[in-house]
Amino acid sequence: MRQVVLASGNAGKLREFAALLAPLGLELLPQTALGVPAAEEPFGTFLENALAKARHASRATGLPALADDSGICVEALGGRPGVWSARWSAMRREEAAAGRRAVAAPGGAGPADTDAANNAQLVADLQGQADRRAHYYCVLVLVRSPDDPQPIVADGSWYGEVLDAPRGAGGFGYDPHFLIPSVGLTAAELDAEAKNRSSHRGRAMRALVERLREGGLTQAGAA
Numbered sequence: 196m197r198q199v200v201l202a203s204g205n206a207g208k209l210r211e212f213a214a215l216l217a218p219l220g221l222e223l224l225p226q227t228a229l230g231v232p233a234a235e236e237p238f239g240t241f242l243e244n245a246l247a248k249a250r251h252a253s254r255a256t257g258l259p260a261l262a263d264d265s266g267i268c269v270e271a272l273g274g275r276p277g278v279w280s281a282r283w284s285a286m287r288r289e290e291a292a293a294g295r296r297a298v299a300a301p302g303g304a305g306p307a308d309t310d311a312a313n314n315a316q317l318v319a320d321l322q323g324q325a326d327r328r329a330h331y332y333c334v335l336v337l338v339r340s341p342d343d344p345q346p347i348v349a350d351g352s353w354y355g356e357v358l359d360a361p362r363g364a365g366g367f368g369y370d371p372h373f374l375i376p377s378v379g380l381t382a383a384e385l386d387a388e389a390k391n392r393s394s395h396r397g398r399a400m401r402a403l404v405e406r407l408r409e410g411g412l413t414q415a416g417a418a
């Protein structure tokens with residue numbers, strides 16, 4: 196296994212993966228560069244969505260594929276945005292229009308919202324809320340073929356708090372509003388290396404690499 200398709204269209208994730216995977220000796224090809232369109236993400240769990248994305252990219256390219264499904268889970272919101280993180284502001288608009296909690300599929304019909312719209316929505320959702328606890332969650336799925344009977348799975352979490360006022364220019368998504376209390380910085384105030392060292396994605400990636408090593412699938416014993 197030398198070439199792997201990265202089953203993501205998110206430029207922020209792509210940047211982080213490029214650094215995380217550099218030591219592995221794998222050539223990582225973004226699916227967008229291979230003309231693979233975004234997969235449907237219709238499921239209520241991160242795991243199912245990641246598996247769907249990995250299979251979709253592997254089927255389209257004939258290559259092994261790595262997918263990431265991730266999001267921010269806020270205690271006071273019962274774990275939401277969760278799997279709806281990429282289109283949280285649209286989700287909340289749909290709920291407001293329906294006058295109740297919508298039952299739309301997590302990936303929804305439309306494209307992801309802008310980070311600014313999602314962040315503004317999250318801040319509005321937490322207005323007057325004292326409990327600011329939240330965590331990022333990431334699950335990674337690697338399939339060697341679209342019908343791989345043994346997908347390799349790893350996950351990671353990163354705990355913090357949601358800030359009303361954004362701080363920092365690094366990272367992507369909800370990072371300017373995600374405070375890591377132990378260092379007093381937001382995820383967007385960390386440099387890329389520091390974020391990868393402690394983030395949900397960094398943790399999941401290191402766990403995945405461990406699984407690959409166990410299975411002899413890294414450069415040393417590539418399949």
Ligand SMILES: O=P(O)(O)OP(=O)(O)OP(=O)(O)OC[C@H]1O[C@@H](n2cnc3c(O)ncnc32)[C@H](O)[C@@H]1O
Nearest residue numbers: 203204205263264265266267280281367368369370
């Ligand atoms: O599905 P792909 O193509 O990978 O790209 P996406 O942006 O739609 O990705 P997800 O479906 O996994 O949605 C995850 C959302 O959660 C947020 N998110 C995930 N990881 C993050 C991180 O490290 N920092 C900030 N926000 C993050 C961000 O808003 C993402 O759009």
Ligand SMILES: [Mg+2]
Nearest residue numbers: 236281302307
């Ligand atoms: Mg997505």
